[in-house]
Amino acid sequence: MSTTHTQNHAQRHPGTTIEADPDVPTVRIVREFDAPRELVWRAHVEPDLVKQWMGPHSIGMDIDVWDLRTGGEYRYTATRDGEEVAHFYGAVHRVDEHERIVQTFGFEEMPEAVSLDTLFFHELPDGRTRLEALSVVYDFESRAGMLASGMEVGVNEGYDALDDLLAGLKADE
Template sequence: MSTTVHAHAGATIEADPTVPLIRITREFNGTPEQVMRAHTDPDLYARWVGPDDIITKIDYWDARSGGSWRFLGGRDDVEEYAFRGCFHTVEPGKIVQTFTWEGQPDGVSLETLRFEELDDGRCRLVAESLCDSFEGRDAWLASGMEVGVNDGYAKLDALLADGTV
């Protein structure tokens, strides 16, 4: 059994050959609590998520077990993309949620984010997205998603470095 691995500017993006799963692994110079807060605080999340040229607006955000979320990403009012999901589990060190791009409403993924403590106040984030099909997973991988992942995590690095998080 082999796994397809794409290493991009700090994040490792893996596609499992036996399950329609994408695994993203990234380390941060921040504690698990700080990195998790950046994923649950809507104001912080909007500041870092996605490609550099996308502006994120939170529609609603209830980061608790049983809560839900929706945000819009766009470029200069020319393009707008909406994403939504439900928080199934929000607990220290772990988030389980659904993720749907509203442009493909039948393509729901189940995401598990684990915030692992490393030495020296650092954190490893392991994010796994179980897609509903291999075709859906492969479309995500071919979409250029690595740009949004890496641009976003670089912005999160900056927020951690300047003490915002």
């Protein structure tokens, strides 16, 4: 299994594990957060919070639809310097509050790389949370395209921003 462990340069944020299985076209991402599961969950389902952390630092997000419930959907546009650079969408298949989200993830600019994603929110001791995401794509070529599209940068920078957002949410409690 191909595994990438990353650590923020400033060492302020924990590392993220990104694994590409050599036998199955999947990507598994694991990250722990120093925040309760309910806050990590909120940051994934509330659109005003999602906009503050998701994706690389150089990209903004315009949300068209954000309905994260069983049977819901989402659609958003990534922007850079006010210009549209990518369009993402998906159907929400299952939501088990504070525990799991199952959704598709599509990228209009790479239609062959639609994935089925499952996000697990694990409550850990001391008010911490481990997020595990498993993405399954149709074939290895589609997965290679996802990985080559800058996914690792977006995941790492996004989760670093999520750490910062969660710290602020905890302080506001």
